[in-house]
Amino acid sequence: xxxxxxxxxxxLLGALSLTAACSSGSDGSPDxxxxxxRHGSAATPSPVRSIDPSEIKGLRIVNDSSEQSSCPFATxxxxxxxxxxxxxxxxxxxxKLLTGFRSGRCEGGTDGARPLDLNxxxxxxxxxxxxxxxxxxxQDRNAAGSGLSTKTYWxxxxxxxxxxxxxxxxxxxxxxxxxxxKDRLKxxxxxxxxxxxxxxxxxxxxxxxxxxxxxxxxxxxxxAFDRGDVGVPAAGAVTVTLPGEEVTxxxxxxxxxxQRQTVTPSPSLDLGATHAPTQAVPTHTASGDxxxxxxxxxxxxxxxxDGPAASETATLLTYLAQHKxxxxxxxxxxxxxxHPDVVRAEARAGNEIGNHSWNHPDLTKLTPExxxxxxxxxxxxxxxxxxxxxxxxxxxxxxxxxxxxxxxTLSPVLWDVDTEDWKYPDAGTVxxxxxxxxxxxxxxxxxxxxxxxxxxxxxxxxxxxxxxxxFVTVSHLRxxx
Numbered sequence: 001x002x003x004x005x006x007x008x009x010x011x012l013l014g015a016l017s018l019t020a021a022c023s024s025g026s027d028g029s030p031d032x033x034x035x036x037x038r039h040g041s042a043a044t045p046s047p048v049r050s051i052d053p054s055e056i057k058g059l060r061i062v063n064d065s066s067e068q069s070s071c072p073f074a075t076x077x078x079x080x081x082x083x084x085x086x087x088x089x090x091x092x093x094x095x096k097l098l099t100g101f102r103s104g105r106c107e108g109g110t111d112g113a114r115p116l117d118l119n120x121x122x123x124x125x126x127x128x129x130x131x132x133x134x135x136x137x138x139q140d141r142n143a144a145g146s147g148l149s150t151k152t153y154w155x156x157x158x159x160x161x162x163x164x165x166x167x168x169x170x171x172x173x174x175x176x177x178x179x180x181x182k183d184r185l186k187x188x189x190x191x192x193x194x195x196x197x198x199x200x201x202x203x204x205x206x207x208x209x210x211x212x213x214x215x216x217x218x219x220x221x222x223x224a225f226d227r228g229d230v231g232v233p234a235a236g237a238v239t240v241t242l243p244g245e246e247v248t249x250x251x252x253x254x255x256x257x258x259q260r261q262t263v264t265p266s267p268s269l270d271l272g273a274t275h276a277p278t279q280a281v282p283t284h285t286a287s288g289d290x291x292x293x294x295x296x297x298x299x300x301x302x303x304x305x306d307g308p309a310a311s312e313t314a315t316l317l318t319y320l321a322q323h324k325x326x327x328x329x330x331x332x333x334x335x336x337x338x339h340p341d342v343v344r345a346e347a348r349a350g351n352e353i354g355n356h357s358w359n360h361p362d363l364t365k366l367t368p369e370x371x372x373x374x375x376x377x378x379x380x381x382x383x384x385x386x387x388x389x390x391x392x393x394x395x396x397x398x399x400x401x402x403x404x405x406x407x408x409t410l411s412p413v414l415w416d417v418d419t420e421d422w423k424y425p426d427a428g429t430v431x432x433x434x435x436x437x438x439x440x441x442x443x444x445x446x447x448x449x450x451x452x453x454x455x456x457x458x459x460x461x462x463x464x465x466x467x468x469x470x471f472v473t474v475s476h477l478r479x480x481x
Contacts (some may be wrong), residue, residue, distance in 0.1 A: 051124045053338040056080055056269055058276030060310050061122075061338050062091070063449045065360060066422050071102060072397045073118035074306075074360035076334060082271030083132050083155040085162035090136060090153055094120055097138060116141035117397065121334065121359035125214050129266035130157030131258045133214060141365065148237070149226045150212045156254045157271035165213040166206075168221070168255035177250045178206070181223060181240055190235020199230065215262040219244030221251075279310045281341045284321035286350025292470045294480040298440045299470050301477045302327040302460075303415065304448040305356055305394060308335050308342040316454045317349055323461040325471035326350045329448070330394040330413070333358035333378030340385035347386040352473035355379055355393035355410055363407075364399045371407035379410070392474060413474055415445040421453040430456035435463050441477060 053059055058081040065074040075098065077090040101118045118140050125133035132155040140147040154163040169177050178200050185191050199205045212224040225238040244259070251259060292299060307313045308331060320327055329346050331353060336343050347353055357363065357374040366374070375393060383389040393410040400412050417437045421430045430453050434444055446453050461471065472480075 051127055053078070053124055053127075054340050056124075056127050056338075058273070058278065059338055061335050062087075063306055063309065063332075063335070065306055065447070065449075067397055067418075067420075068423065072362065073098065073101060073120075074396065075118070075120040076332075076359065077120070077122050077136060078124060078134060078338075080127070080132055080155075080269075080271065081276040082157060082273030083162075085160075086132065086134070086153050086155040089162050090134070093136070093151070097140070101140060101142065117362045117365070118142070119359065119361050125152065126258060126262050126265075127269045128261040129257070130270060130272070131155070131254075131261040132157070132269065132271060133258060133262075135212065135214065139361070141362075146227050146236075150224055152212050152214055154254070154258065155271060156257075157269075158257070159254070160272060163254055164207065164211065166210050168213055168252060168258060169250055170252040170255070173250035177242075177247070180242060180246065184240045184242075185230055185238065188231070188235070188238065191231035191238065196230050215259045216241060216244075217263065219248070219259050219263045221247040221259075279314050279342075281345045282314055282317040282321065282349065283345070284317060284349040286326070286348070290326060290350065290472060290476050292472050292476065292480070294441065294470070294472065294477055297470050298468050299472050299477055299480075300438050300441070300464065301443045301474045302446065302457075302471055303330060303354075303394070303413070303443060303474065304328070304446050304453075305330045306332055306335070306360070307448040308339045308346070309449045310339055310342065312451055312454045313339075313342050313448045314345070316448050316457060317345055317351075319454070319457045319461065320351070320471075321349055322458075323465060323471070325461055325465075326352070326473050326476070327471065328352040328354055328392070328413075328474045330354040330356035330392075331378070331382065332356050332360055333374075333381045336378065336381040336385055340381075343382065343385040347388070350473075352392070352475055353382050353386060353388075353390055354413065354474070355382065355390045357393075357396055360396045362397055362399045363395050363404045364401050368403060368407045371404055375408045375410060413443065415443045417442050417444040419444065419446050419453070419456075421446055421450055421456075425450060425452045427452045427455035427459075431459040431463075434460045438464060438469070441481065443474060443477070 060079040061076055062079050063076045066072060075094050077094060079087045097120065120136055120138050123135045125135055134153045136151050138149045152165045154167060156163050182196055182200065185196055186193050199209055209225055209229040210223065214222055216222055220241050220243045222239060222241045227233050227237050230238055304327060307329060329351060331343060343353060355375055355378045358378050361374065363371050363374065379389050391411060392413050393408065394413050395404060398414050417434060419430050419433045424430060438444060448454060
């Protein structure tokens, strides 16, 4: 959502064409930031069975984003009760990547058209028994080469400990494991045997390159190397899969449990958490269709991006219901999959659900197939949650071009009032920005992932209602003008 170019959404009503259907379920292929489930240039199968994140009790998705014109980014990772040590490890890595992105490269990074973005997305690999596995995928378009990297994080509920990827392999079996990897890597195009020996012989280098390992559905161990990890960068990303019968004797006790929980998942996840917070989902129901005539009265469309967020969005729905206000939620698919009950509550209360992509990449940097994947997968998640497919989408960062428009039938929506709530985490500032800038038929940009933005809503509703404004959805605003 670019803040330096504000285009009223009502100017963007063109019909668009759909090019591809959603190709996966709620989890699907590994989520490269915007790459439609592809690691490098070749398609790779998902290493695990499809995981339904909505079944994880107390799950919270930690989201952050910025539309700063020189530094656009979006990050996410899961916070699961009982796995606090693993959450802390992911948080540390995400913050380190953000710091690097912001320092120097962020200000000057551009390809001549648009500032380059950072995207960190997540995929839950295993959530079963006492095992939790997560992959983070980073796309740093300011970095050298492809800027694409992946890393897996593991949690051992039995021991109450965070495990690295290499922790899946028993220490006494690592020489045999490394030897098997080298045998499969040597001879591959672009892999340097001498470089490979040096990398695997150094403990620090070995741990750095062996940071993405996960089990396949039949018990094999899939080891993924980022571009340049085990050979010349031109060779791209490299993947080795060791069959289950070969790798099982080398696994640690935890590795064997992770393998078993992947192949034959338990019905639930139990990491020993003393308390898994549950957020009450609002049950507000709108009474009939909205009969507001925006030709006769002053209307404004509040829009909220990047959610749903488990607690913040639920609180927001209560505020909207108290004032009989309706809004449009531009949701991220990965968050819809985690909290479909909240999305259902949004729709039940008369609000509109729009598409904001699966994991917030800059769509103008993607191929047509990748754009379609991002939008189609999200639309499928919204329809699964609400029974109704969306008709609107908001391109992340407000970045839209002819190629993006041609990849979907969804109608794009931008805004004319930007609260910059990502930049000013203060409820009073956010409220005053809306109150000062809102005009008849305005489309207001906010984010329901920020508690301070949600806290600003009651003051916005009170003040603008007193001034004669009615709060309607984007589609209602368009239809009645």
